[in-house]
Amino acid sequence: xxxxxxxxxxxxxxxxxxxxxxxxxxxxxxxxxxxxxxxxxxxxxxxxxxxxxxxxxxxxxxxxxxxxxxxxxxxxxxxxxxxxxxxxxxxxxxxxxxxxxxxxxxxxxxxxxxxxxxxxxxxxxxxxxxxxxxxxxxxxxxxxxxxxxxxxxxxxxxxxxxxxxxxxxxxxxxxxxxxxxxxxxxxxxxxxxxxxxxxxxxxxxxxxxxxxxxxxxxxxxxxxxxxxxxxxxxxxxxxxxxxxxxxxxxxxxxxxxxxxxxxxxxxxxxxxxxxxxxxxxxxxxxxxxxxxxxxxxxxxxxxxxxxxxxxxxxxxxxxxxxxxxx
Amino acid sequence: xxxxxxxxxxxxxxxxxxxxxxxxxxxxxxxxxxxxxxxxxxxxxxxxxxxxxxxxxxxxxxxxxxxxxxxxxxxxxxxxxxxxxxxxxxxxxxxxxxxxxxxxxxxxxxxxxxxxxxxxxxxxxxxxxxxxxxxxxxxxxxxxxxxxxxxxxxxxxxxxxxxxxxxxxxxxxxxxxxxxxxxxxxxxxxxxxxxxxxxxxxxxxxxxxxxxxxxxxxxxxxxxxxxxxxxxxxxxxxxxxxxxxxxxxxxxxxxxxxxxxxxxxxxxxxxxxxxxxxxxxxxxxxxxxxxxxxxxxxxxxxxxxxxxxxxxxxxxxxxxxxxxxx
Numbered sequence: 242x243x244x245x246x247x248x249x250x251x252x253x254x255x256x257x258x259x260x261x262x263x264x265x266x267x268x269x270x271x272x273x274x275x276x277x278x279x280x281x282x283x284x285x286x287x288x289x290x291x292x293x294x295x296x297x298x299x300x301x302x303x304x305x306x307x308x309x310x311x312x313x314x315x316x317x318x319x320x321x322x323x324x325x326x327x328x329x330x331x332x333x334x335x336x337x338x339x340x341x342x343x344x345x346x347x348x349x350x351x352x353x354x355x356x357x358x359x360x361x362x363x364x365x366x367x368x369x370x371x372x373x374x375x376x377x378x379x380x381x382x383x384x385x386x387x388x389x390x391x392x393x394x395x396x397x398x399x400x401x402x403x404x405x406x407x408x409x410x411x412x413x414x415x416x417x418x419x420x421x422x423x424x425x426x427x428x429x430x431x432x433x434x435x436x437x438x439x440x441x442x443x444x445x446x447x448x449x450x451x452x453x454x455x456x457x458x459x460x461x462x463x464x465x466x467x468x469x470x471x472x473x474x475x476x477x478x479x480x481x482x483x484x485x486x487x488x489x490x491x492x493x494x495x496x497x498x499x500x501x502x503x504x505x506x507x508x509x510x511x512x513x514x515x516x517x518x519x520x521x522x523x524x525x526x527x528x529x530x531x532x533x534x535x536x537x538x539x540x541x542x543x544x545x546x547x548x549x550x551x552x553x554x555x556x557x558x559x560x561x562x563x564x565x566x567x
Numbered sequence: 568x569x570x571x572x573x574x575x576x577x578x579x580x581x582x583x584x585x586x587x588x589x590x591x592x593x594x595x596x597x598x599x600x601x602x603x604x605x606x607x608x609x610x611x612x613x614x615x616x617x618x619x620x621x622x623x624x625x626x627x628x629x630x631x632x633x634x635x636x637x638x639x640x641x642x643x644x645x646x647x648x649x650x651x652x653x654x655x656x657x658x659x660x661x662x663x664x665x666x667x668x669x670x671x672x673x674x675x676x677x678x679x680x681x682x683x684x685x686x687x688x689x690x691x692x693x694x695x696x697x698x699x700x701x702x703x704x705x706x707x708x709x710x711x712x713x714x715x716x717x718x719x720x721x722x723x724x725x726x727x728x729x730x731x732x733x734x735x736x737x738x739x740x741x742x743x744x745x746x747x748x749x750x751x752x753x754x755x756x757x758x759x760x761x762x763x764x765x766x767x768x769x770x771x772x773x774x775x776x777x778x779x780x781x782x783x784x785x786x787x788x789x790x791x792x793x794x795x796x797x798x799x800x801x802x803x804x805x806x807x808x809x810x811x812x813x814x815x816x817x818x819x820x821x822x823x824x825x826x827x828x829x830x831x832x833x834x835x836x837x838x839x840x841x842x843x844x845x846x847x848x849x850x851x852x853x854x855x856x857x858x859x860x861x862x863x864x865x866x867x868x869x870x871x872x873x874x875x876x877x878x879x880x881x882x883x884x885x886x887x888x889x890x891x892x893x
Contacts, residue, residue: 268819307879394800395817399878402800429799437787438838442796448778449771449810451841456770457853458844461763464857468809470768473755474720474728476805480881481888483794483802484775491721493594512764515777515841518784527783531790551888552725553633555806558880562807562873 250363252387252418253336255425259283262335264356266293266324269369270341271300272397274322277339279305279398280426281314284322287331294324304398311399332359337422339391341369349373353388354381365415365422367391367405371443374436375408385410389419392440401429404440445484448515455514472559481551482544489532489541490548496541497532501525576689578713578744579662581751585609588661590682592650595695596667597623598723600648601630603665605724606752607640610648613657620650630724637725658685663748665717667695675699679714680707691741691748693717693731697769700762701734711736715745718766727755730766771810774841781840798885807877808870815858815867816874822867823858827851 263274263286274284274297286297301319308317325331332338338360342352349370356366367389368378379385389407394400403423407416420432431441439447456462462470478487485497492500501520518524536544589600589612600610600623612623627645634643651657658664664686668678675696682692693715694704705711715733720726729749733742746758757767765773782788788796804813811823818826827846844850862870 307875310879311882396875399875399882400800400803401882402796404796429795431788431792431796433788433792435787437782439836440796441782441788441792442800444782444839445775445778445793445796446801446810446813447836447839448774448841450814451839451843452771452774453810454850454854455844456763456767457857458847458850461761462757462759462767464811464854465861466757466759466767467771468811468861469755470728470730470757470766470771471805471809472807474726474768475772476802476809477726479797479802479805481798481885483797484772484779485790485794487772488776510765510773513770513773513777515774517777518781521784524780524784528780528790531783535791535794547888549633549722549725550891551885553636554884554888555881556637556725556727558884559807559877562877562880565876 252363252365255422258336260334260336262332262338264340265342266297271297273339275301275304276398278319278321279308279313279317281317285331285335286322286324287328308398328355329359336364338366344372346373349378350381353378357382357384365419367419369393375411379408379410386412387415389415391419403428404431406433406436477552477555478548482548485532486535490544494541498529578689578691581748584662586660586662588658588664590666591668592619592623597626599665601627602724604645604647605634605639605643607643611657611661612650613654634724654681655685662690664692670698672699675704676707679704683708683710691745693745695719701737705734705736712738713741715742717745729754730757732759732762803878803881804874808874811858812861816870820867824855
């Protein structure tokens with residue numbers, strides 16, 4: 242079965258792809274399937290559960306109105322999915338594979354090796370894992386060079402973010418291919434050049450979650466207060482401007498440079514549970530330059546205008562949604 | 568000047584208040600002034616800068632379209648503000664005082680004592696401070712019982728959150744009065760029963776910010792990646808559902824209880840920089856009960872529907888704003 246030429250077989254031309262395999266179609270894999278269908282692809286799914294086919298059809302039906310509202314690709318068909326219990330059958334003809342099995346390392350290792358054995362040469366295989374590195378998961382695969390992580394956020398059909406990273410044995414070309422492919426699909430892709438446990442978004446979320454748990458544990462805040470402090474506070478800014486740009490604006494006309502140069506010492510506030518890194522010149526410059534790049538010529542005043550428009554609009558939306566749900 | 572009966576003078580009836588003093592009208596104080604004007608109040612401002620009057624009028628003019636869009640109170644008048652350089656004059660007739668001076672402890676101590684000396688008996692005096700506790704700031708005031716923290720988020724005329732907390736010498740009645748007053752003004756008020764440095768939202772923001780700085784310092788992520796991981800990821804959920812409710816949904820139909828009981832061990836993920844608190848039964852119950860209260864009868868499925876509607880709507884908004892700004 243082993244095809245030793247696979248590593249030199251080029252990956253399919255993204256523009257010519259018609260068929261995608263989804264291996265594991267629970268909440269995440271099923272969400273991916275719904276998204277691929279909405280983008281106009283045919284999906285072949287594999288799942289060992291006898292209920293998988295019914296469940297994924299329900300999930301697709303539930304997601305379809307939202308996907309329609311966001312805009313379907315020409316020819317998108319919610320019924321263009323077949324569910325298989327034989328892995329080789331599901332992978333036959335697939336030009337890209339998204340694996341979304343449960344987070345059990347041994348299962349992932351075996352499954353990725355099996356997928357690698359059956360998928361056509363050159364086809365890139367992505368794992369939705371949130372918990373393991375590809376270096377850990379690829380140990381049993383014959384062609385680890387084509388295995389990448391493509392970590393989505395739930396629900397994968399609505400949240401644009403996908404974090405892409407390879408393992409030690411992954412060919413950088415496979416990482417580049419996967420990133421370009423997800424971008425073609427309309428995703429917001431973050432390509433990481435090293436394996437960081439938790440990737441980026443989960444590390445940030447986890448820091449916030451742990452701080453929140455400390456506050457509850459110490460009786461400093463209730464669950465409701467924590468959530469409201471975000472939904473009615475900084476959460477109103479974050480869909481448009483992330484945490485770094487938020488501090489860029491907090492620096493006034495001088496932006497992040499002013500913020501770090503003048504308030505840098507507050508990085509050493511004694512009250513936070515998470516120690517700050519040392520504010521070296523290098524870190525200072527990386528943060529300032531990063532904000533300038535993101536601002537892309539927009540002054541802080543321009544960004545303030547954008548922020549304010551977003552806050553007003555987001556507030557109105559949330560009110561409408563709450564009223565609709567009441 | 569000292570009026571020893573002040574502590575027993577009741578605070579004004581919020582429904583009868585017509586005049587508010589804003590002490591310090593930079594970005595925060597000026598933002599407060601704009602908000603009070605939009606709610607139909609007359610504002611008397613004090614600021615030592617000769618440019619303060621012009622600056623605050625520009626700020627109010629810039630904020631007014633947004634405030635109009637959010638809905639003005641009857642009779643709201645952007646010109647109903649007078650700017651004084653004499654503190655006693657500014658405070659004459661004020662039924663509530665919002666102090667927003669620079670974050671310099673000695674200045675705050677002196678200024679709050681001066682305000683306390685000139686403000687009418689019973690009038691509650693709130694400080695916008697983000698950095699000091701009222702216990703630290705009230706040391707020179709004769710009537711510390713009426714001094715509270717009313718910490719807004721920038722810009723105070725758009726972000727609903729206000730964190731209210733008293734100092735050791737504050738009368739709990741003043742804290743309760745301030746909370747009711749801000750709520751009457753349309754604010755989302757979090758009343759804290761103890762002084763926690765950084766309050767709630769800033770502690771959460773700070774944990775995230777520090778984790779982000781560590782990632783930049785270690786070359787694990789760029790500034791742009793950090794921001795995009797939020798704006799295109801969890802940031803799309805946070806205006807409607809905070810971080811706790813986000814994990815409630817991540818638990819599936821069983822919600823937070825399932826999440827903590829089954830994935831509790833992941834609280835001990837070795838990869839986070841901030842240690843998690845011990846997941847005691849008490850903490851577990853506080854978090855689970857808090858989520859149930861917030862859900863207020865809505866099932867996880869109901870919340871998923873709300874979340875998805877919000878994500879779609881927020882995504883469209885952000886697209887429109889970006890196109891408008893391009």
